[in-house]
Amino acid sequence: MLNFFFSSSCRKFYYITLLRDPVSRYLSEWRHVQRGATWKTSLHMCDGRTPTPEELPSCYEGTDWSGCTLQEFMDCPYNLANNRQVRMLADLSLVGCYNMSFIPENKRAQILLESAKKNLRDMAFFGLTEFQRKTQYLFERTFNLKFIRPFMQYNSTRAGGVEVDNNTIRRIEELNDLDMQLYDYAKDLFQQRYQYKRQLERMEQRIKNREERLLHRSNEALPKEETEEQGRLPTEDYMSHIIEKW
Numbered sequence: 344m345l346n347f348f349f350s351s352s353c354r355k356f357y358y359i360t361l362l363r364d365p366v367s368r369y370l371s372e373w374r375h376v377q378r379g380a381t382w383k384t385s386l387h388m389c390d391g392r393t394p395t396p397e398e399l400p401s402c403y404e405g406t407d408w409s410g411c412t413l414q415e416f417m418d419c420p421y422n423l424a425n426n427r428q429v430r431m432l433a434d435l436s437l438v439g440c441y442n443m444s445f446i447p448e449n450k451r452a453q454i455l456l457e458s459a460k461k462n463l464r465d466m467a468f469f470g471l472t473e474f475q476r477k478t479q480y481l482f483e484r485t486f487n488l489k490f491i492r493p494f495m496q497y498n499s500t501r502a503g504g505v506e507v508d509n510n511t512i513r514r515i516e517e518l519n520d521l522d523m524q525l526y527d528y529a530k531d532l533f534q535q536r537y538q539y540k541r542q543l544e545r546m547e548q549r550i551k552n553r554e555e556r557l558l559h560r561s562n563e564a565l566p567k568e569e570t571e572e573q574g575r576l577p578t579e580d581y582m583s584h585i586i587e588k589w
Contacts, residue, residue, distance in 0.1 A: 370413075417511075427522070437455075479493065
């Protein structure tokens with residue numbers, strides 16, 4: 344998942360983001376962590392403070408979690424990979440930030456999900472990595488910009504190269520239940536926005552074609568003499584008369 348600030352030529356800033364299928368995203372993050380990646384520099388600021396070690400325990404000891412198995416990755420109850428997309432889109436201050444005892448877990452989950460949905464709706468643009476061409480189309484139509492090259496749909500990723508059984512997939516879906524719900528909502532909203540932009544484009548094209556036909560017909564309707572008169576240069580006597588008037 345990627346979050347951005349985007350600025351148009353008139354310096355108006357927008358929040359935009361790209362969402363990804365939660366299972367693929369989770370597996371991709373596991374492979375990333377397995378190779379030694381960490382988020383130690385992330386402050387996780389919320390309501391003006393960072394979480395305490397008790398609020399956000401670490402899943403591993405040492406400098407990183409390189410070499411961790413997928414089972415170890417899934418077994419850590421504090422793993423921020425779980426429902427990462429909802430957490431990054433939601434307003435955490437509504438649920439006491441990282442203080443899990445602030446409100447009951449079920450209520451916390453529902454508030455986070457609704458907050459993430461609202462913030463997604465309020466974004467001028469968001470895309471889905473599984474729909475690259477449609478994402479490009481929406482971006483270009485939303486901000487009136489054109490990319491030099493078309494987006495490519497790469498289905499072969501590090502996550503795609505991971506072979507997991509159905510039980511593991513179900514476990515990942517359970518761990519990312521909020522992300523699964525958000526992604527279903529996002530796909531529906533994405534398709535609505537795409538269809539709206541396509542309909543708008545077709546309507547604009549019909550208006551343009553109608554105007555061109557009307558212009559063509561009006562040009563054909565002009566009398567031949569009038570057309571010739573419009574193209575005739577003023578005579579010398581007429582020009583002399585104009586000069587005398589001035």
